Amino acid sequence: MARIVFTQQLRRFTETPQLDAPAATLRAALEAAFAVNPRLRGYVLDDQDHLRANVVAFVDGRRCRDRVRLDDALRPDSEVHVMQALSGG
Amino acid sequence: MQDRAWAATRKGLFELRRRGANWAIDRTSFLGEPVSMLLAPQDGSARLYAALNLGHFGVKLHGSDDAGQTWQELAVPVYPPQPDGEPVGGVAWKLVQIWSMAAAGGVLWAGTLPGGLFRSADGGNSWQLIESLWNQPGRAHWFGGGYDVPGIHSICVHPQQADELLVGISCGGAWLSRDGGASWSLSSHGMRAAYMPPDQAGDPNIQDPHLIARCHAAPDVFWCQHHNGIFRSTDNAASWHEITSAPDTSFGFAVAAHPNDPQTAWFAPAIADQRRVPVNGALAVHRTRDGGRSFETLRSGLPQRDCYDLVYRHGLAVDAAGETLLMGSTTGNLWASADSGESWNQVAANLPPIAALRFG
Numbered sequence: 001m002a003r004i005v006f007t008q009q010l011r012r013f014t015e016t017p018q019l020d021a022p023a024a025t026l027r028a029a030l031e032a033a034f035a036v037n038p039r040l041r042g043y044v045l046d047d048q049d050h051l052r053a054n055v056v057a058f059v060d061g062r063r064c065r066d067r068v069r070l071d072d073a074l075r076p077d078s079e080v081h082v083m084q085a086l087s088g089g
Numbered sequence: 090m091q092d093r094a095w096a097a098t099r100k101g102l103f104e105l106r107r108r109g110a111n112w113a114i115d116r117t118s119f120l121g122e123p124v125s126m127l128l129a130p131q132d133g134s135a136r137l138y139a140a141l142n143l144g145h146f147g148v149k150l151h152g153s154d155d156a157g158q159t160w161q162e163l164a165v166p167v168y169p170p171q172p173d174g175e176p177v178g179g180v181a182w183k184l185v186q187i188w189s190m191a192a193a194g195g196v197l198w199a200g201t202l203p204g205g206l207f208r209s210a211d212g213g214n215s216w217q218l219i220e221s222l223w224n225q226p227g228r229a230h231w232f233g234g235g236y237d238v239p240g241i242h243s244i245c246v247h248p249q250q251a252d253e254l255l256v257g258i259s260c261g262g263a264w265l266s267r268d269g270g271a272s273w274s275l276s277s278h279g280m281r282a283a284y285m286p287p288d289q290a291g292d293p294n295i296q297d298p299h300l301i302a303r304c305h306a307a308p309d310v311f312w313c314q315h316h317n318g319i320f321r322s323t324d325n326a327a328s329w330h331e332i333t334s335a336p337d338t339s340f341g342f343a344v345a346a347h348p349n350d351p352q353t354a355w356f357a358p359a360i361a362d363q364r365r366v367p368v369n370g371a372l373a374v375h376r377t378r379d380g381g382r383s384f385e386t387l388r389s390g391l392p393q394r395d396c397y398d399l400v401y402r403h404g405l406a407v408d409a410a411g412e413t414l415l416m417g418s419t420t421g422n423l424w425a426s427a428d429s430g431e432s433w434n435q436v437a438a439n440l441p442p443i444a445a446l447r448f449g
Contacts, residue, residue: 013146014162039162043146047168047183054145084145 002078004029006040009084014039026059027070029080044082054085091408091448093156094415095137096423097124100441102139104157105415105423112415112425112436118157126403128190128197129449130156136212138163140187140199148184150199152213163213166199178229180204180238191244194251196269200241204231206256208270219270227261227275227294234259234297234316242402243301247308255311255326257301262293263313265326279329283317299342300402305409307351314344314356314402321381323351332381337368343405343416350411352380355430357400357416366397374405374416374430390433391424398422403445417443 002023006016014037021032034041046052051067058064058081059072066072074080092107102124104115119141125148128138137157141149151160171182180203189200197209199216206219222228231239236259243257252269255276262277277293285295297316304310311329313320318339319332333339338358347353356375359365367373372391375384392398398418406415414430417423421440424433 010146013143013149042149042165042167043143046147048171048181050183052145052147 001076002029002074002080004033004080004082006033006044007081007083010040010043010082014043016040023074025070025074026057026064026072026080029074030057030070030082055082056085057082090410091413094406094408094446094448095127095129096415096417096440096443097127097139097403097445097447098421098441098443099123102127102157103440105436107413110427111434112423114437116157118153118160119151124444125186126188126190126445127447128192129447131449132192132195134192134212138190138197138213140190142186148187150187150213164209164215166201166205166207166216166218168205169218178231178239185236185238186240188240188242189244189256191246191254193246193248193254196251198244198246198254200244200256202233202236202240203238204228204240204258204261206241206244206270221271222256222264222266222273225264225273230294231258231261232295234299243298245301245303245311247303248305249308255301255303257298257313259299259316260295260297262296263298263301263326276326277329278327279322279331280313280315280320281317281331300344302344302346302354304346304351305348310346310351312344312346312354314341316340316362319344319356319381323380332377334377334382335375335384336386340365341400342402343400345405345407345414347407347411348409350378353378353411353429354381355405355407355414357405359399365399370394370396372396372398374414374433376430387430387433389431390426390435401444404443406446406448408448413448415446415448417446419443 001020017036023029094105096103101120102118106115123142125142126140137153150163150165153160168182185202191198199207207216245255247253264273265276277296280296299314301313309325311322320329322329341358343357345355371393374387404417414426419442423436426433
């Protein structure tokens with residue numbers, strides 16, 4: 001079961017489930033989290049279900065390949081981290 | 090007399106309360122978060138709306154039914170799935186910012202970057218894209234004015250006819266609907282775009298109104314601070330005529346229309362497009378009381394040396410009586426006037442950049 005973890009920065013806005021999901025792709029893992037908290041979707045994905053420009057997803061330590069398709073393959077023991085890019089002032 | 094107002098800033102929503110002749114900052118909400126627009130309670134509803142623009146996590150909309158003590162997250166306008174192929178105007182169907190809000194007849198309107206207008210009939214719990222405007226062939230020629238994409242910054246609903254509204258778009262002109270958004274007509278004839286090739290300067294579809302304000306008591310009268318000057322309409326936006334009598338400069342971003350007197354409006358001038366600072370480092374407000382035939386330059390109480398404040402589109406507000414004004418800059422200075430702009434006092438000097446001010 002792949003594990004998905006969300007940046008702590010999201011927790012002040014909405015529930016961020018940390019869960020183990022039987023997901024074969026990054027998108028499937030995200031959808032498993034959105035099933036727990038539907039409002040989380042709009043914080044991570046934009047209107048077209050693409051990864052938001054200032055959100056980054058790491059799969060086993062590597063940045064996700066395609067922010068549109070989110071089709072990075074997950075192993076049963078993969079770890080997915082959804083983080084934010086640093087910005088602002 | 091309205092004794093409450095709101096400031097949407099880059100780092101939170103600030104409640105302002107009148108205290109005698111002055112104003113003071115009261116409660117803060119969303120401290121640290123960019124608030125791009127707010128809508129004060131109106132239209133028979135007690136709900137206060139705040140539109141956030143979380144840089145990482147997108148646009149969010151919150152509502153409060155207790156004047157900001159508690160908030161609930163509402164639904165946010167979402168663009169429909171984008172068709173395959175090159176999008177119209179090269180604009181992705183993704184919500185960038187809620188830039189304007191209005192409410193009338195039980196309907197809530199949200200104007201957005203990248204140029205879509207949304208409607209909610211349930212207080213923000215669900216939204217519908219106004220496709221009749223989004224699918225206008227003219228949208229292919231709109232472009233961004235200060236942003237990468239076009240945006241709706243002004244929504245002027247007719248005070249007696251909730252189904253009639255004018256929207257202002259940078260850079261997409263002004264559009265009028267008389268049927269609640271089912272159909273639209275271009276209503277920016279007479280505006281002038283000096284940033285276009287000369288033979289296109291009069292094209293109403295690519296005009297850059299910075300802000301459009303309507304006179305509540307005389308709703309056929311509109312004022313427009315445009316990128317290239319000041320324009321006014323007295324025929325319900327069927328035509329616009331340029332006002333050239335402002336002293337020193339006609340450039341700026343904001344305009345406030347007197348709610349009861351169609352001859353009066355206030356502007357926040359800056360030198361020019363290429364120099365967006367006060368003339369001579371001295372902040373002033375331009376007021377006309379004769380429909381734009383002449384202007385007064387009002388300075389009392391405003392900094393007159395080394396001042397580089399810029400008042401952005403929604404940073405100048407007038408109350409329902411037409412006597413109290415609030416003016417806020419993108420460098421976090423806030424002023425109030427209790428005498429129609431004759432004199433000003435500073436309310437705060439260290440706020441975050443101010444995006445919008447509203448009474449109520």
